[in-house]
Amino acid sequence: MKIAVVGGGISGLSIAWNLAIRNEGEIHLFEKNWITYGSSTRSGARFRVHFWAEENSRFALESIRRLEKLARRMDWNPIIHRGGYLWLLLHEQHIDRFREANKMWSKLGVQGVFLDPGMVKERYPYINADDVLEAFFGPQDGSLHHDYVCFGYYSLAKKLGVIFHELTPVHNIIIENKKVKQLKTAKGLVDVDVIVLSAGAWTNELLENIGIRLPTEPVRKEMCLTEPYHYFIDPLIIDTGSGAFVGQTLKGEILGSLDYPTTPGLIQLETKFDFVVRWARAITKRIPVLKNARIMRTWAGYYMMSSDCSHIMGRDPEWPEGLYVAYGYSGHGFMMAPLVGELLAENILTGKIPELMKPFLPTRFKENKLIQEKMVIG
Amino acid sequence: MDDPSHHAQSRKGDRVNIFLDDLNLEGYSLEPVAVALYSNGFKVIGRSKKLYRPRGFYSLEPEDRLLLTRIGDEYLNPCEVYCRDGQKIELSLSTPFLVKFFSPFLNGYFQHRRLLRNRFLWRLAVDKIRQFANHPDIRTVKTVKAVKTIQLESDVVIIGGGLAGLTAAYTVSQLGLRTLLIDKSLQLGGRLRYDYLDVPGISMPREQLLENIISRISLLKNLSILTKTVFAGFFEDYPIAYSQEERSLYILKAKAYIIATGQIDIPCVFRNNDLPGIFSGSTVLEMVNMYGVKPGERGLVIGFNQNSLRVAEQLKQLGINVALVDYSEPEKIQYSLSSIGECFGNVEEIEALGKTCVKNVKIVHDGRRDELKADFIVCSAFPSPDVRILNQLNSKMVFIDGVGFVPVHDEYMRLKDNIFIAGGASGTPYSILHMKEGEISALSAAYMLGVKEAESATDEKIREYKEKLREMNVGWKSVVFEFSRGKPIGDHVSNRPPTLFIEKPRKDAFICFCEDITAEDVSRTVYEKGYVLLELVKRSLGVCTGRCQGRLCMVNTALYVSYLSKLDPNRVGLSRARAPTTPIPLYAFIGGGDE
Numbered sequence: 001m002k003i004a005v006v007g008g009g010i011s012g013l014s015i016a017w018n019l020a021i022r023n024e025g026e027i028h029l030f031e032k033n034w035i036t037y038g039s040s041t042r043s044g045a046r047f048r049v050h051f052w053a054e055e056n057s058r059f060a061l062e063s064i065r066r067l068e069k070l071a072r073r074m075d076w077n078p079i080i081h082r083g084g085y086l087w088l089l090l091h092e093q094h095i096d097r098f099r100e101a102n103k104m105w106s107k108l109g110v111q112g113v114f115l116d117p118g119m120v121k122e123r124y125p126y127i128n129a130d131d132v133l134e135a136f137f138g139p140q141d142g143s144l145h146h147d148y149v150c151f152g153y154y155s156l157a158k159k160l161g162v163i164f165h166e167l168t169p170v171h172n173i174i175i176e177n178k179k180v181k182q183l184k185t186a187k188g189l190v191d192v193d194v195i196v197l198s199a200g201a202w203t204n205e206l207l208e209n210i211g212i213r214l215p216t217e218p219v220r221k222e223m224c225l226t227e228p229y230h231y232f233i234d235p236l237i238i239d240t241g242s243g244a245f246v247g248q249t250l251k252g253e254i255l256g257s258l259d260y261p262t263t264p265g266l267i268q269l270e271t272k273f274d275f276v277v278r279w280a281r282a283i284t285k286r287i288p289v290l291k292n293a294r295i296m297r298t299w300a301g302y303y304m305m306s307s308d309c310s311h312i313m314g315r316d317p318e319w320p321e322g323l324y325v326a327y328g329y330s331g332h333g334f335m336m337a338p339l340v341g342e343l344l345a346e347n348i349l350t351g352k353i354p355e356l357m358k359p360f361l362p363t364r365f366k367e368n369k370l371i372q373e374k375m376v377i378g
Numbered sequence: 379m380d381d382p383s384h385h386a387q388s389r390k391g392d393r394v395n396i397f398l399d400d401l402n403l404e405g406y407s408l409e410p411v412a413v414a415l416y417s418n419g420f421k422v423i424g425r426s427k428k429l430y431r432p433r434g435f436y437s438l439e440p441e442d443r444l445l446l447t448r449i450g451d452e453y454l455n456p457c458e459v460y461c462r463d464g465q466k467i468e469l470s471l472s473t474p475f476l477v478k479f480f481s482p483f484l485n486g487y488f489q490h491r492r493l494l495r496n497r498f499l500w501r502l503a504v505d506k507i508r509q510f511a512n513h514p515d516i517r518t519v520k521t522v523k524a525v526k527t528i529q530l531e532s533d534v535v536i537i538g539g540g541l542a543g544l545t546a547a548y549t550v551s552q553l554g555l556r557t558l559l560i561d562k563s564l565q566l567g568g569r570l571r572y573d574y575l576d577v578p579g580i581s582m583p584r585e586q587l588l589e590n591i592i593s594r595i596s597l598l599k600n601l602s603i604l605t606k607t608v609f610a611g612f613f614e615d616y617p618i619a620y621s622q623e624e625r626s627l628y629i630l631k632a633k634a635y636i637i638a639t640g641q642i643d644i645p646c647v648f649r650n651n652d653l654p655g656i657f658s659g660s661t662v663l664e665m666v667n668m669y670g671v672k673p674g675e676r677g678l679v680i681g682f683n684q685n686s687l688r689v690a691e692q693l694k695q696l697g698i699n700v701a702l703v704d705y706s707e708p709e710k711i712q713y714s715l716s717s718i719g720e721c722f723g724n725v726e727e728i729e730a731l732g733k734t735c736v737k738n739v740k741i742v743h744d745g746r747r748d749e750l751k752a753d754f755i756v757c758s759a760f761p762s763p764d765v766r767i768l769n770q771l772n773s774k775m776v777f778i779d780g781v782g783f784v785p786v787h788d789e790y791m792r793l794k795d796n797i798f799i800a801g802g803a804s805g806t807p808y809s810i811l812h813m814k815e816g817e818i819s820a821l822s823a824a825y826m827l828g829v830k831e832a833e834s835a836t837d838e839k840i841r842e843y844k845e846k847l848r849e850m851n852v853g854w855k856s857v858v859f860e861f862s863r864g865k866p867i868g869d870h871v872s873n874r875p876p877t878l879f880i881e882k883p884r885k886d887a888f889i890c891f892c893e894d895i896t897a898e899d900v901s902r903t904v905y906e907k908g909y910v911l912l913e914l915v916k917r918s919l920g921v922c923t924g925r926c927q928g929r930l931c932m933v934n935t936a937l938y939v940s941y942l943s944k945l946d947p948n949r950v951g952l953s954r955a956r957a958p959t960t961p962i963p964l965y966a967f968i969g970g971g972d973e
């Protein structure tokens with residue numbers, strides 16, 4: 001069997017490696033630029049297990065466990081650190097929702113801690129908590145090094161014989177007798193039995209060429225990074241009032257973004273001055289000492305949003321045989337990808353649909369079995 | 379401490395007292411704090427973030443390799459802050475014992491080591507990294523200065539006030555367009571201001587040339603000038619500029635932009651090349667000619683080229699002995715080298731000796747080893763445009779053998795859309811060509827903005843320009859014009875980079891100063907991991923991600939990777955730079971957006 005994975009982000013890398021360890025067939029990965037060109041190295045590099053939807057929480061929980069285990073075998077240290085997420089809640093409704101969700105999280109064994117404003121001030125003296133009614137702290141959440149995780153998968157996959165075609169865009173998929181037959185790539189036609197599309201924000205282009213439409217669209221998201229400073233912000237702090245978030249990297253840089261409206265679509269990956277101004281205002285109001293931090297760089301990537309803000313994996317039986325997708329991560333894909341790779345590989349090679357994967361099938365849109373996820377950060 | 383009395387020329391500005399901890403030092407109001415400290419014998423003004431290596435300044439730029447220093451009640455770059463009376467400076471130069479102990483293990487690869495894969499050891503390591511990384515503690519800065527946000531509208535903005543920028547500013551303004559000229563220095567003139575030798579090909583003495591241009595432009599009513607202001611890159615909505623001194627953030631709204639930011643001297647890669655007392659060629663000239671501060675008694679100048687010879691000659695005139703070194707053969711250059719000082723060709727390796735600053739230099743050449751006395755080193759082997767602004771614009775860059783990475787533009791000096799380029803920023807050598815490019819870019823911009831009379835003048839100027847290019851043997855420029863019309867960039871060989879002075883990948887030869895990344899680290903990435911695209915080398919090592927954002931390391935890394943991997947530098951490529959191209963405090967952004 002010859003399997004082609006399209007896209008060399010965390011999703012494609014994880015799928016390729018998971019296929020390779022099962023030791024069946026020949027695995028090719030096509031990447032139009034270089035490995036990690038897409039959103040995977042433009043992310044905030046954080047993970048969490050706290051989602052509104054139980055399906056997502058479960059999935060993330062297992063996914064991070066997989067990554068932690070695998071980390072010991074990688075030749076790059078993925079620098080996993082559980083610094084926690086701190087949500088600052090300014091409205092009663094938010095508090096109610098978190099309390100509600102915390103029951104579900106407790107069931108999964110990942111309950112968080114509610115902090116009153118006094119405790120927030122005590123634990124995080126640098127936060128201006130004047131308008132904060134309550135805060136929710138999720139100690140199981142944290143950060144990782146997105147470059148090293150990708151490189152780790154890349155080395156592992158290469159060692160197992162995955163054939164990487166870098167600087168090789170895939171232009172089209174050729175179908176014959178309701179079966180995938182070939183990939184049209186920049187380096188010519190390639191015969192294949194199975195195609196996995198994990199091309200992130202660019203996946204729709206390929207799907208639409210063969211007449212498949214899923215309710216997803218790319219949305220540009222920008223990020224700010226300051227010069228490095230002595231470490232003091234441990235958790236990722238989310239200001240639910242302004243939609244801004246901020247954290248500090250291992251290197252000491254202060255990193256953050258906010259919910260900033262842009263036109264959906266594959267617009268240029270540039271950043272706006274106005275965006276920086278808004279983030280600066282929101283975040284310095286929350287953490288006044290950051291006023292003196294100096295912005296060093298900004299960048300942009302795409303969130304590939306699905307209509308229910310949850311990822312899409314697997315196939316629709318009505319599609320041509322041999323076609324699978326793994327995309328639509330809606331801004332929290334990095335943390336999901338380790339498990340997506342594992343479950344999808346199993347699905348492709350055995351035909352069985354693992355329990356954890358079931359809610360995320362592409363058929364959920366036409367069957368109207370949407371996942372109730374609203375908790376998207378940034 | 380060195381003798382503080384060695385002032386080559388007179389110091390500039392009013393005499394002020396600055397305080398280093400409790401020590402009262404002499405400073406001058408028109409010189410940067412870093413220069414004042416150096417002239418007082420304080421060569422070490424910081425320590426690197428990871429290895430705590432002693433640091434002095436390399437260039438007097440806002441994005442220099444120095445870490446932020448406590449000046450007054452803020453953390454600022456001592457290169458971009460001028461001395462004020464009563465100013466307090468605190469240096470923290472001690473190295474924690476633990477760092478001294480562990481630093482041999484902390485190469486750019488420490489993140490990937492097996493030893494640290496153990497979860498508990500790694501946790502411990504993370505805590506220590508956080509505790510000991512040499513970063514300023516921002517929580518100790520209590521005061522916040524107000525910064526004005528100012529919107530500036532004009533027809534044309536010219537970035538850089540050197541010969542090319544001044545010529546462009548004059549030409550544009552003469553055509554009646556509203557023009558804004560921005561320069562990061564206190565005064566206009568760029569290299570003309572501190573390089574005291576006459577300009578080849580121009581009969582007028584340098585001083586008169588500068589005076590003429592300045593007085594001509596000062597008469598123009600439709601030209602505004604902003605000095606001490608750093609252009610900070612093109613955001614999608616607006617380009618911006620920032621002045622730390624004036625506490626102003628400028629939002630630029632112009633119909634056309636001309637980039638005339640000149641060239642920088644790429645640092646040379648040799649052993650201990652991060653020691654204090656190692657400068658770029660233009661910085662040494664700035665020190666002696668603008669600030670009247672001698673870099674030392676006897677120096678080593680690296681490079682056999684137009685620029686390095688001008689540096690050597692001016693140092694010599696001030697009674698400073700120099701030795702010139704390069705890896706090419708001395709016969710190749712037509713200049714009486716012996717009149718300047720000792721010179722060594724075929725140099726394979728250079729090693730700076732000294733614990734906290736340069737004391738001696740070892741060189742390996744023609745199969746021999748020599749030790750020279752030198753208390754400072756000048757890197758002037760490879761001038762290059764600052765690739766960041768160009769990369770940030772996503773304009774196409776191409777590597778040309780014997781020239782370096784240069785931006786692709788047409789003969790109208792258009793880079794893309796409404797952005798033009800002129801002078802050293804486009805990689806062009808020779809001042810006379812810079813002036814021509816200044817004129818052409820200005821005329822092209824004016825024509826684009828509807829000034830009819832600019833059209834015929836442009837063609838005329840381009841003819842003259844092309845003639846001069848031929849006359850001066852700058853053939854590669856016409857190749858660049860062809861690239862701009864879509865000619866494919868052919869194959870290039872990977873040569874030895876002109877900045878490379880090590881025989882093998884050394885662990886004490888630094889490529890990236892911000893992140894303490896050495897030639898050895900880069901070579902391991904290439905050989906062990908197989909990463910040869912600069913974008914990947916950047917992601918794996920962190921080169922180009924420090925506070926200089928690749929200004930000092932990007933070209934060197936690309937060329938070194940190409941040299942090691944034998945891959946065409948155009949395939950290795952450069953990495954994308956991002957706005958802002960100079961660090962700007964958040965308080966400057968809060969002042970105002972576009973509302």
Ligand SMILES: Cc1cc2nc3c(=O)[nH]c(=O)nc-3n(C[C@H](O)[C@H](O)[C@H](O)COP(=O)(O)OP(=O)(O)OC[C@H]3O[C@@H](n4cnc5c(N)ncnc54)[C@H](O)[C@@H]3O)c2cc1C
Nearest residue numbers: 007009010011032038039040044046170200301333334335
């Ligand atoms: C600003 C920002 C912050 C984020 N923060 C987080 C976070 O904190 N935590 C988290 O978990 N997630 C975060 N994310 C989301 C996360 O980055 C993505 O969900 C994840 O990286 C998606 O990985 P991917 O492999 O699907 O896509 P990508 O990484 O985008 O990879 C797709 C790859 O496919 C290639 N490709 C595209 N078209 C073709 C073609 N035709 N042929 C061949 N190759 C092709 C592209 O070049 C690209 O390399 C963030 C995203 C952004 C933009």
